Amino acid sequence: MHPSAGTAGTAGTAGSAAPEERVRLSGPQFQQDPAALYAQIRRRFGPVAPVLLDGDLPAWLVTGYREVHQITGDAHLFARDTRRWNQWDNVPADWPLLPYVQHNPSVMFTEAAEHRRRAGAIGDALAGVDQFDLRAHCERIADRLIDAFSGSGEADLVGQFALRIPLLAVAKMYGMSESATPQLVRDVAISLDVGPDAIPAYLRVQEAMGRLLAAKRDAPGADVPSHLLRHPSRLTDEEIVQDLLVVTAAAQQPTANWIGNTIRLMLTDSRFAMTLSGGRGSVGQALNEVLWYDTPTQNFIGRFATRDTHLGGRRVRTGDLLVLGLAAANADPHTSLDMSADLMGNHAHMSFGHGEHGCPYPAPEVAEVIARTTVEVLLDRLPDLALAVPAESLVWRPSVWMRGLERLPVAFTPTYAGGG
16 A cells, blocks of 8 residues: 555544554545555455544545445434534644534534525525526636637646636626626635635635625525525525535536546547547536546545444444545445446436435536536537647646646647637
8 A cells, every 4th residue: 555545453443543553544646546545445444444634633434335325315323513523622723624624604514404494495596597598608608718728729728727617607607797706716716725825715705705695685686696595494694605605615626627527538538539529429428437437526524423333344433523435435346336337327426425415406417517518618619639748647636635637738729719
């Protein structure tokens, strides 16, 4: 096993295992070959592995498909409120993963009836999005971005394309003005990074959502904030602002990485060569394969045991943190799914979560509209698209949690702007 994931011996409970007996959730192998690492962890420890988070904080990494399904399907035993964690006394004030677990009054950390109230309102608001109109808007966004670099014959399809589209689409769904969108895009990008500017940027995004909500109260429209304001669940302004922030963050990085990872697959896998030169036929297949094999959200923090229990042969204590290994679960060889079959119509992956705390319907549909439209327009506009560097030289972002490329350099025949 890679030194960064070194282990020795076995562990019985999250609180009792010594640090040297645990897999460290850090190191270059998580970027270079995470699938192989998850397979090693599963072979050594089974479907539930003792791990150490940054700062030597113990947790469980759940790599088994059946176990992830069990956890996400039982919100009573495996709850979402992070205040249940039994390690809070050991968490330093500057812990880098604090944004993932710091409790706030958003839908992310609610439970039971309160969660159903909040998630139901979000689902209803997203159901009000006209997906045909969203598709047309995404086509215009993609065309405009491609126009900016199409004459040069080269581009970075991460920084110049994939990372910019989801938030522009979200701004449309939120009914935001064109003038407010660029600053929002910049601030959300900064807030999602681990750095000294993240918190000030997050506060600016929060303030922007507050201003947007005030504007929609005065002049409501057919947009997500207006739907939330008039929803029968009677959400408070603070609840709506917090939940708009959750939807914004959930739409941005995962969808951008979904787009980037799909383009990479289509440029590096010979099965998709005909699609690049002849149309859109395999875009849906590539999008679904990425969710199975290169899912944007690799691991997710998490769930917390509400009482002592057993899972995957491990004794889990009250308050133990369980990290959902979504990518590992998708690749679990012990699942009953036929992974050698055509996955085009198989959406049983864990990439959008599962159960009460999974992405509320129709969020996955909305994300797919954004991702699919983006990739289709790119292939229509630049049919001779090709990688500008060897595939093996592409660099993944240094994250245990998200899977996305730093850059995706491509070359193509320069063309005149042809956007709508």
